[in-house]
Amino acid sequence: MTIETRPHGKVGAEILGVDLGHLAPGDLAHIRAAFAEYGVVFFRDQAIDEAQHIAFARALGRININRFFAAHPHHREIALVVKEPDQRTNIGGGWHTDHSYDREPALGSVLVARELPPQGGATDFASMAAAYDALPDDLRECIAGLRAVHSARHVFGSKALAYADERDAPKGRIGNAPAADGLSDVTHPVVIIHPLSGRRVLFVNPGFTIAIAGLPEAQSRALLDRLFAHCRDPRFHETFHWQPGSVALWDNRATWHLAHNDYHGHRREMHRITIEGQALEAADPLTA
Numbered sequence: 001m002t003i004e005t006r007p008h009g010k011v012g013a014e015i016l017g018v019d020l021g022h023l024a025p026g027d028l029a030h031i032r033a034a035f036a037e038y039g040v041v042f043f044r045d046q047a048i049d050e051a052q053h054i055a056f057a058r059a060l061g062r063i064n065i066n067r068f069f070a071a072h073p074h075h076r077e078i079a080l081v082v083k084e085p086d087q088r089t090n091i092g093g094g095w096h097t098d099h100s101y102d103r104e105p106a107l108g109s110v111l112v113a114r115e116l117p118p119q120g121g122a123t124d125f126a127s128m129a130a131a132y133d134a135l136p137d138d139l140r141e142c143i144a145g146l147r148a149v150h151s152a153r154h155v156f157g158s159k160a161l162a163y164a165d166e167r168d169a170p171k172g173r174i175g176n177a178p179a180a181d182g183l184s185d186v187t188h189p190v191v192i193i194h195p196l197s198g199r200r201v202l203f204v205n206p207g208f209t210i211a212i213a214g215l216p217e218a219q220s221r222a223l224l225d226r227l228f229a230h231c232r233d234p235r236f237h238e239t240f241h242w243q244p245g246s247v248a249l250w251d252n253r254a255t256w257h258l259a260h261n262d263y264h265g266h267r268r269e270m271h272r273i274t275i276e277g278q279a280l281e282a283a284d285p286l287t288a
């Protein structure tokens with residue numbers, strides 16, 4: 001097994017010489033180490049079926065059964081991330097971190113490309129450790145010790161789905177709005193100590209973070225907007241171009257991601273398995 005960092009070395013690494021369907025002794029330890037170091041790892045030319053996908057995810061942790069995405073008809077562990085040729089919106093088209101609205105946010109996901117458009121449909125990843133390290137001093141001081149509010153209701157709740165594009169929403173891609181409506185918002189530290197790498201990581205994202213706890217709304221919005229603008233800087237990003245057999249394993253606590261929506265008229269089907277995580281610890285503001 002060899003590990004190649006991405007072309008610009010910003011976030012992510014490609015792992016070569018491994019068969020995810022038949023892991024050799026020691027492979028898992030190497031994959032875990034690279035995952036902790038790079039935030040997202042990519043594999044090419046994997047011929048794994050659904051059962052092997054599930055087995056690999058299970059080797060990494062407990063599987064989260066998704067509440068909002070359509071499930072694979074035969075494997076409820078697999079959430080379908082699909083865009084049909086006639087659909088305009090895609091899933092995950094803005095920067096976000098999956099499951100940050102959970103009290104114990106998911107560790108990450110294993111995404112397998114099943115059907116790809118002839119071109120387009122790439123995924124961008126952003127390193128939240130690199131973004132934290134590059135924060136201007138005043139912003140770093142400003143967020144020390146703060147917590148942020150995360151919510152799913154504005155994305156998966158009944159009000160959000162009522163406004164969704166008529167052609168897109170009813171196709172069974174996303175559902176279970178009552179479950180989202182019933183979810184309480186949660187707070188997490190704005191800066192966490194990453195449970196695997198020990199690095200300081202920014203844990204706010206434009207998809208699900210709706211406020212900074214305890215701040216007046218205008219101040220909260222301004223601070224989040226400033227943090228998001230900082231993290232949107234391409235110097236923290238990498239783009240992954242999917243091919244048949246591509247697999248990505250990303251860490252939701254260390255990265256943001258965004259799915260390109262540039263292949264209208266073509267179908268794209270990805271299979272996602274999400275792995276349960278843990279409560280997140282705040283970085284000590286005194287040593288920030």
Ligand SMILES: [Fe+2]
Pocket residue numbers: 092096097098257
């Ligand atoms: Fe996502």
